[in-house]
Amino acid sequence: MKFTKTIFLLFFLMSLFSESLANKDDQLIYKISKNLRCIICQGQSIYDSQSDFALSMKLLIKKKIEEGKSEQEIYEFLKEKYGEWIVYDTSLDKKTFILWGLPVLLFFLGGAIIIKKLVFRKI
Amino acid sequence: MEENKLIVNYIGFYSLVLGLFSSILIFVLSIRSYILKILDKRIFSVSFLQLFFVLTSFTSLIICFLISDFGNETVFNNSHSNKPIFYKISGTWGNHEGSLLLWLLVLTLFLFLFILKSKNELKSYRCLTLVFQQIIIIGFFLFVLITSNPFNYLFPVPLEGLGLNPILQDPALAIHPPILYLGYVGSSLIFSATLAAVIENYVSKEWAKNIKIWILISWIFLTLGIALGSIWAYYELGWGGFWFWDPVENVSLMPWICLTALLHCILVLEKRDLLKSWAVILSIGTFTLSMCGTFLVRSGILNSVHTFANDPSRGIFILSFLFFLILMSLAIFFIFFKEEKKNYHKIYFLSKEVSIIINNWFLMYFLSVVLIGTLYPIFLEVIIDHKISVGPPFYNKLIIPFLILFLIFMSFAPGVKWIRENNIKKEFKLLILFIISLLTSFFIYDLLGKKSLINTVLLSASLYLFLITIKDFFSKELLNLPQKISHLGFSMLILSIILNSILSNEITINLKVGEKFSFKNENIYFESLQNEKNKNYQAVVGIFKIEDEKKNIYQFQPELRIYDQPEIITSEADIKMSLFTDKFLVMNKIKGNEYFNVRYQIKPFMLWIWVSSLLLTVGAFLSLYRRLYEK
Numbered sequence: 223m224k225f226t227k228t229i230f231l232l233f234f235l236m237s238l239f240s241e242s243l244a245n246k247d248d249q250l251i252y253k254i255s256k257n258l259r260c261i262i263c264q265g266q267s268i269y270d271s272q273s274d275f276a277l278s279m280k281l282l283i284k285k286k287i288e289e290g291k292s293e294q295e296i297y298e299f300l301k302e303k304y305g306e307w308i309v310y311d312t313s314l315d316k317k318t319f320i321l322w323g324l325p326v327l328l329f330f331l332g333g334a335i336i337i338k339k340l341v342f343r344k345i
Numbered sequence: 346m347e348e349n350k351l352i353v354n355y356i357g358f359y360s361l362v363l364g365l366f367s368s369i370l371i372f373v374l375s376i377r378s379y380i381l382k383i384l385d386k387r388i389f390s391v392s393f394l395q396l397f398f399v400l401t402s403f404t405s406l407i408i409c410f411l412i413s414d415f416g417n418e419t420v421f422n423n424s425h426s427n428k429p430i431f432y433k434i435s436g437t438w439g440n441h442e443g444s445l446l447l448w449l450l451v452l453t454l455f456l457f458l459f460i461l462k463s464k465n466e467l468k469s470y471r472c473l474t475l476v477f478q479q480i481i482i483i484g485f486f487l488f489v490l491i492t493s494n495p496f497n498y499l500f501p502v503p504l505e506g507l508g509l510n511p512i513l514q515d516p517a518l519a520i521h522p523p524i525l526y527l528g529y530v531g532s533s534l535i536f537s538a539t540l541a542a543v544i545e546n547y548v549s550k551e552w553a554k555n556i557k558i559w560i561l562i563s564w565i566f567l568t569l570g571i572a573l574g575s576i577w578a579y580y581e582l583g584w585g586g587f588w589f590w591d592p593v594e595n596v597s598l599m600p601w602i603c604l605t606a607l608l609h610c611i612l613v614l615e616k617r618d619l620l621k622s623w624a625v626i627l628s629i630g631t632f633t634l635s636m637c638g639t640f641l642v643r644s645g646i647l648n649s650v651h652t653f654a655n656d657p658s659r660g661i662f663i664l665s666f667l668f669f670l671i672l673m674s675l676a677i678f679f680i681f682f683k684e685e686k687k688n689y690h691k692i693y694f695l696s697k698e699v700s701i702i703i704n705n706w707f708l709m710y711f712l713s714v715v716l717i718g719t720l721y722p723i724f725l726e727v728i729i730d731h732k733i734s735v736g737p738p739f740y741n742k743l744i745i746p747f748l749i750l751f752l753i754f755m756s757f758a759p760g761v762k763w764i765r766e767n768n769i770k771k772e773f774k775l776l777i778l779f780i781i782s783l784l785t786s787f788f789i790y791d792l793l794g795k796k797s798l799i800n801t802v803l804l805s806a807s808l809y810l811f812l813i814t815i816k817d818f819f820s821k822e823l824l825n826l827p828q829k830i831s832h833l834g835f836s837m838l839i840l841s842i843i844l845n846s847i848l849s850n851e852i853t854i855n856l857k858v859g860e861k862f863s864f865k866n867e868n869i870y871f872e873s874l875q876n877e878k879n880k881n882y883q884a885v886v887g888i889f890k891i892e893d894e895k896k897n898i899y900q901f902q903p904e905l906r907i908y909d910q911p912e913i914i915t916s917e918a919d920i921k922m923s924l925f926t927d928k929f930l931v932m933n934k935i936k937g938n939e940y941f942n943v944r945y946q947i948k949p950f951m952l953w954i955w956v957s958s959l960l961l962t963v964g965a966f967l968s969l970y971r972r973l974y975e976k
Contacts, residue, residue: 269584306731326743
């Protein structure tokens with residue numbers, strides 16, 4: 223039962239995705255534009271927005287890729303021009319280490335509290 | 346006619362004022378009852394009156410919207426005479442003032458139900474719950490009357506209203522706010538009841554049993570509310586996504602995570618009389634997070650798609666009220682709470698108690714990621730004036746590694762027994778399922794030609810959990826069906842989200858009428874354009890024909906709508922939903938030429954994301970039903 227299900231699933235997936243992927247450049251444009259904020263919109267990415275700003279940004283990204291710039295170089299260029307706000311992927315630096323570190327720290331702290339309560343309890 | 350309209354406004358406004366007075370009356374009566382250790386019968390009748398007043402006020406506002414009384418400022422700002430009747434009504438809560446009135450209505454309704462439902466409980470506990478709930482209600486009454494009166498009258502009366510934002514004119518969004526509010530407001534009742542129980546030293550097995558009903562009710566509505574919001578975002582915003590880690594979405598997710606933790610924690614309290622202080626903290630936390638959410642959304646601090654007209658005085662009011670509630674609950678917790686130490690030594694490592702503690706541990710981690718991710722940019726901007734964006738990559742990076750552990754843990758934890766588990770299952774079947782999941786995920790990734798170790802592991806963990814929950818349904822003793830259904834829902838939800846995100850495909854292309862393109866063995870042909878005139882908008886409908894590899898032909902009709910009032914252009918996607926794949930086509934006009942920007946997306950397993958969120962609530966609903974009717 224489970225085996226037939228799994229095999230069915232596999233065949234289904236194979237039939238859907240054995241085709242070749244769309245143009246690599248296009249995929250890169252989608253990826254980059256999803257990671258950029260449309261700074262004149264309310265909480266939309268460049269990819270999702272149809273504003274003039276977003277459309278011109280898409281053209282800019284395309285141009286930069288054709289110039290042979292890497293993904294990282296494009297982000298750096300845009301950060302320089304529009305500020306760090308434009309990139310959704312928050313970088314890890316001295317301004318954001320609390321942002322990245324605090325949740326993980328809290329996780330270990332929580333674990334320590336649980337262990338303390340369970341192991342070192344007075345019987 | 347004009348006078349009648351004014352009368353409706355007056356009735357609405359003065360019922361609100363009377364509602365405030367009845368609140369104060371209930372507050373005083375409940376305190377008196379508490380001190381005299383009786384239960385004043387008048388409380389019951391006054392709270393009925395209070396409900397009646399708020400209902401009258403709310404109905405008056407609906408009537409103002411229905412008859413398009415543009416003298417009313419709220420109606421003027423959010424309605425238009427040629428809007429369909431359905432959206433005139435839903436426009437009542439599609440704005441700040443009206444939604445607060447709805448919030449008040451739900452608050453008083455829940456309080457009334459609580460009085461009806463809690464007859465068998467301690468008198469002093471009931472009185473105190475009333476006191477705390479009335480403090481919240483009075484706070485909201487003052488908020489509405491001082492900063493956001495829905496019945497402001499304009500002179501001279503404008504002839505026409507400004508209209509409702511067209512993206513809010515949608516059936517899912519018409520019911521999304523009321524349902525979400527039922528969830529939020531339910532958490533206020535849990536909050537009041539918890540504070541009362543702390544003071545009365547009534548945090549016990551019996552209390553847990555009674556409060557669980559309210560936890561389930563809020564949880565069901567919160568889950569449905571969030572799901573409806575995502576469904577709306579999926580088909581109405583025209584982006585093809587359903588969750589954007591947008592701050593306002595996060596704000597609704599946080600109380601949900603906290604409430605989910607409480608839902609599990611309360612089981613331990615009910616069965617084993619343990620984790621009392623933790624249950625109290627989670628109850629306070631859930632309501633505080635709901636209030637924080639209200640503050641962040643209504644004060645205009647957030648940059649998000651959900652924006653109401655904002656006003657700083659509102660933000661300051663909610664913030665002070667929030668601080669007051671937090672301080673009050675903390676003070677009560679530290680002064681009155683008595684932890685009983687005697688039960689501590691009864692916990693064994695391999696027991697359901699510990700597995701629920703671990704579940705809470707992970708949930709608190711996810712909560713802290715969302716909380717810090719939402720608040721940190723605000724603090725950074727205020728403190729050092731530096732703007733950053735915390736977007737989906739942040740959440741993915743911090744959540745996925747822990748989610749993998751959580752999923753694996755969740756696959757065996759629900760089977761562990763209370764008190765002490767003696768024999769760990771060494772079933773060969775489980776190992777086989779694990780290997781199947783691992784191989785399948787590896788295979789899928791190999792086919793896609795992508796290599797990502799962490800995603801492969803994530804996929805196999807979620808597949809494994811899914812297979813295990815399915816297997817549990819076929820086990821001989823089918824104990825605890827509600828839990829099994831909800832857990833199946835959760836595993837399906839995670840699995841469909843992951844498969845959807847890795848298997849989706851899309852193409853964006855500029856086309857004009859008559860052109861065609863092909864994508865993944867499908868031919869897409871832009872046939873023609875049609876103009877349609879509707880009651881409150883004009884539409885340009887694109888007719889597209891898509892021929893798939895089996896020569897089936899589908900017709901897609903995405904629209905561009907030009908709404909009259911306010912004049913906004915929206916694009917309506919056309920979505921062909923099927924069991925395993927959604928096909929999503931949306932078009933936009935490119936300024937200055939005859940080309941259209943067309944985005945075509947193939948999105949597998951979309952339907953299953955909605956089905957599994959529904960399954961989550963079905964499980965909770967079944968559990969609620971059992972508690973209410975099977976004694």
